[in-house]
Amino acid sequence: MASTSIISMFLLPVILLIWVSPAVLSEKCSPHEKKILLQVKQEFGNPSMLSSWNASTDCCTSAWEGIECTTEKPYRVSQIELHGLDLPGPVDLPPSLFNLVDLDELLIFEMPNLKGQIPPQISNLKKLTVLYLFSTNISGPIPESLAQIKTLTNINLAGNNLSGPLPHLLPSLPSIRVIFADENRISGPIPDSYGSFASSLVTLTLSHNMLSGKIPAALKGLDAELLDLSWNKLEGDGSVLFGAEKKTEEITLAGNMLSFDIGKVEFGRNITRLNLKHNRIYGKLPEGLTKLQHLTRLNVSYNQLCGPIPQGGRLQGYFPIDASSFASNKCLCGPPLPPCK
Numbered sequence: 001m002a003s004t005s006i007i008s009m010f011l012l013p014v015i016l017l018i019w020v021s022p023a024v025l026s027e028k029c030s031p032h033e034k035k036i037l038l039q040v041k042q043e044f045g046n047p048s049m050l051s052s053w054n055a056s057t058d059c060c061t062s063a064w065e066g067i068e069c070t071t072e073k074p075y076r077v078s079q080i081e082l083h084g085l086d087l088p089g090p091v092d093l094p095p096s097l098f099n100l101v102d103l104d105e106l107l108i109f110e111m112p113n114l115k116g117q118i119p120p121q122i123s124n125l126k127k128l129t130v131l132y133l134f135s136t137n138i139s140g141p142i143p144e145s146l147a148q149i150k151t152l153t154n155i156n157l158a159g160n161n162l163s164g165p166l167p168h169l170l171p172s173l174p175s176i177r178v179i180f181a182d183e184n185r186i187s188g189p190i191p192d193s194y195g196s197f198a199s200s201l202v203t204l205t206l207s208h209n210m211l212s213g214k215i216p217a218a219l220k221g222l223d224a225e226l227l228d229l230s231w232n233k234l235e236g237d238g239s240v241l242f243g244a245e246k247k248t249e250e251i252t253l254a255g256n257m258l259s260f261d262i263g264k265v266e267f268g269r270n271i272t273r274l275n276l277k278h279n280r281i282y283g284k285l286p287e288g289l290t291k292l293q294h295l296t297r298l299n300v301s302y303n304q305l306c307g308p309i310p311q312g313g314r315l316q317g318y319f320p321i322d323a324s325s326f327a328s329n330k331c332l333c334g335p336p337l338p339p340c341k
């Protein structure tokens with residue numbers, strides 16, 4: 001009977017385990033990552049919108065809210081997308097998030113009650129390509145360690161309460177294409193390094209911050225399809241941001257204290273939107289403006305421009321470019337403004 005007792009003592013529990021809980025054994029979610037996610041849930045204050053994050057289900061196949069895993073072994077949590085969570089009150093950005101080292105995309109947004117800082121340990125996420133942390137109340141500096149995540153392509157940190165300087169190493173990222181950081185309290189000058197991105201940058205938006213100081217001459221090398229530096233306290237020569245060879249489509253410098261002669265500016269052919277209003281720009285509008293075939297929006301109002309408005313192209317009679325586009329300058333004249341004297 002010895003063999004029977006061996007079966008009952010050792011094998012039976014094993015057989016029972018396999019029979020009772022096939023779900024556990026075929027689970028894709030790694031126990032380690034499940035534990036981290038449950039910790040993250042707790043750090044978020046157990047919002048009811050995360051009730052699908054349940055220890056007895058598979059985080060990779062059972063529709064855990066906002067979780068996606070890799071589709072091949074070894075299964076790993078690769079994406080987190082959480083927005084509008086019903087946080088119980090002001091809650092810190094969960095530190096455990098930064099232990100999910102295989103994340104490819106981390107998207108957390110529209111949570112006014114989410115506070116705290118972005119920890120330097122974010123650089124643990126060595127595979128991250130997309131980082132969206134926007135419309136929350138996180139504060140403190142943008143960690144310079146972001147520049148260690150060489151895979152990053154898209155960063156959106158807009159609409160938070162971030163302060164301190166722009167990380168001067170971000171332009172060294174080899175694949176970065178999009179940076180949104182508007183509507184924060186970022187201060188100090190734009191670093192020279194922003195004139196030499198290692199990648200082919202598409203979008204840089206820094207509007208509604210507290211950036212100050214002169215536009216560095218090095219920004220001659222800054223070239224993006226969409227560039228928005230509006231509503232800061234920037235000074236100096238903004239003409240370096242333009243160039244006939246640049247791929248600029250939209251450029252918004254409104255609401256700064258930029259002071260330069262617009263007459264010497266050469267515009268890239270692909271410009272569709274040009275917003276320079278509320279600065280201290282002077283000189284005579286260049287004829288080159290009439291050659292911009294794709295121009296759909298133009299506003300140079302509230303500057304110190306003077307002389308006749310070039311005639312032709314889309315500068316007259318092309319809605320919505322109208323007299324208000326040229327209003328409140330020193331002495332601009334001619335259609336669509338009143339005739340020159």
Ligand SMILES: *[C@@H]1O[C@H](CO)[C@@H](O)[C@H](O)[C@H]1NC(C)=O
Pocket residue numbers: 051054055056
């Ligand atoms: C987890 O799911 C099980 C089975 O669906 C359920 O009985 C249990 O109450 C859930 N636990 C939590 C904490 O929601």
Ligand SMILES: *[C@@H]1O[C@H](CO)[C@@H](O)[C@H](O)[C@H]1NC(C)=O
Pocket residue numbers: 136137139160161
């Ligand atoms: C940013 O922080 C300041 C002070 O810490 C606070 O007064 C303000 O309401 C915050 N802004 C947002 C959008 O939460």
Ligand SMILES: *[C@@H]1O[C@H](CO)[C@@H](O)[C@H](O)[C@H]1NC(C)=O
Pocket residue numbers: 112113115137139161
């Ligand atoms: C954001 O956090 C600050 C403290 O850091 C607090 O004073 C402010 O009220 C918060 N804003 C919102 C909208 O919760």
Ligand SMILES: *[C@@H]1O[C@H](CO)[C@@H](O)[C@H](O)[C@H]1NC(C)=O
Pocket residue numbers: 245246247248268270
């Ligand atoms: C302007 O746009 C065209 C068409 O999208 C593109 O082929 C060209 O490279 C752009 N010019 C520059 C200077 O980027």
Ligand SMILES: *[C@@H]1O[C@H](CO)[C@@H](O)[C@H](O)[C@H]1NC(C)=O
Pocket residue numbers: 277298299300301302320321322324325
């Ligand atoms: C140009 O900006 C001024 C000042 O902000 C505004 O009043 C006007 O409507 C704008 N015009 C156009 C065409 O955008």
